[in-house]
Amino acid sequence: MLKIDAEACIGCGLCEDACTFAAIRVEDGLAVVGDNCTLCGACVEVCEEGALSIPRQEGEAPADLSSWSGVWVYAEYRRGRLAPVALELLGAGRRLADKRSVEVAAVLLGSGLQAADEGGLEAAARELIAHGADRVYLADDSGLADFSDDAYGNILAELVRQYRPEIVLAGATAIGRSFIPRVATMLAAGLTADCTELDVRAEDGALLQTRPAFGGNIMATIVCPRTRPQMATVRPMVMKPLARDESRKGEIVRIEPAAAWLSSRTKVLESVTAALDQVNLAEADIVVAGGRGLENAEGFAMIRQLADTLGGAMAASRAAVDSGWIPYPHQVGQTGKTVAPKVYIACGISGAIQHLVGMQSAETIIAINRDPEAPIFNVATYGIVGDVFEVVPKLIEQLQRRSDS
């Protein structure tokens, strides 16, 4: 329960403003907390009188936390390719491991039969080493050709029990967010979702995991003081990979998964790649996005033309997707994709928080909107206040003229 010190509380109401859940109110000059308090601690942080606290019961002394050591990264591999987030996590993992003076290992699961022409799993393992892994645990089995929550989860959990890493990171991708929660449950470990920042706390070496919650309206920093491993899924495109270095040395440890680990209660019957979206939005350097301001599907023809001129990909706000002007795979935001391109051009998008969370880590944001008060301008590096139907065609023309000359 949230404790309110009635002596200290001056009824200023700061706590009321800080509570996302509307769980605390000032009544007759005193803060009162309701049943729907989630104990998130936001109000404790803002109370200048120190009137609020969350008493924590210290559980029994954590047994053998120090016997867990090393940073692990789950290296997602699908359709014969490493997911870019695997390399980003190695970059983040390396930095954490260096602070803790421990090793970084990657876990790579798949089947050598997938896209052997690209060098298959061996090549992927070497790629992981070149990007910072000291060790790669590699399970190559035809039973791992399709992603399975059961098989992948069994193997990862089993390896963690055996080797006891203190930290396990995975990408907050469809796959990571599907099977990592099962692994955490199997291991009775805490799991922080969709982190955008990771650090090590100086005093005790605890992993500080920071993540957006409430659709990006608040950020929370989370620790797992009593359990190991400390597990987190990490948002793609946020962490920086290390530069590729062929001279890095690392060991590949081959794992023979037991038949029981490979058994799965689900079966993939067919795996379909969305043909709609040939350009991988999440990996594009330049993204041109359109919103409700484009008025109709024809408006998006203009967006496509600008994207083509710049060699970029097309994206959209949910309002545009919901209106049927462009298919869902193009949606950016809380319920769509997260992108972090070099340049993001938002045309006729207001900049609702649910959209911003999907694109605000772009290096340069350009906003074109006729409303000077539109919130998109708060995050924009460059802005033009004007009509998209006038600005965009002129911009295309200018860019074409410049590239011709």
Added chain:
Amino acid sequence: MKIVICIKQVPDAKDVRLDPQTNTLAREGVQSIMNPYDRHALEEGVRLAGEQGGTVTVLSMGPPQAQEVLREAVACGADEAVLVSDRAFAGADTWATTHTLAQAIRTIGGADLVLCGKQAIDGDTAQVGPGLAERLGFPYATCVKKVLSCTDGVMQVQRLMDDGYDTMAVQLPALLTVVKEINEPRLPSLKGKMKAKKLAIKTLSAADIDADPAQIGLPGSPTQVVRVFSPQARGERTIFQGSVDEQVAQLARELQQII
């Protein structure tokens, strides 16, 4: 078929915006609503029960006022409603939440199919579905966008992936988490509303579900929130001035330099 739908009451995010001046949350009277994804889980459950024969029980862990969303669910077609409510549950993370929900499901006699939303719009973790499935010993599929069939104890579903979708077979008993594409939820019916008004909602405490005190609420949660703060606003920005042509020319110049 016994279907259980997990429903969370959440603050309505629609009117939540960051105040650009103060960088704090501007809220106009936050209302509690049914988590939007759970509405789709409910619809799918009601649809399946109609097709296959069976009952739909809605289940929520939350404070007493979470009764409201359960009544709404009954108005939209659920047969029974169960609220697990106890001060001891406060501050639960997903590990503690899944223990509580799993114990509650066992207490009410288990399930053939459990449906959850893909994620809750407040905690945003999407971890409760898979975690709950593991607690129950069920296979599961996340982000289901379509149920193709349900015959002889096997469901065929389409699950969204980052690069498309997978069609998969899942053995019952199972758990699915659903995305909004899966269906168009119905509105409450008049008959449903009448039923919801009269229905006694079964309320279970921590003792009623035989919860392990070491696995519930804040003390039973391995994750601890140590700090909550507002996201940072960005640094410098330039709004171009002049005629549209001048502005476009400046932008084109900047773009060429960056690219």
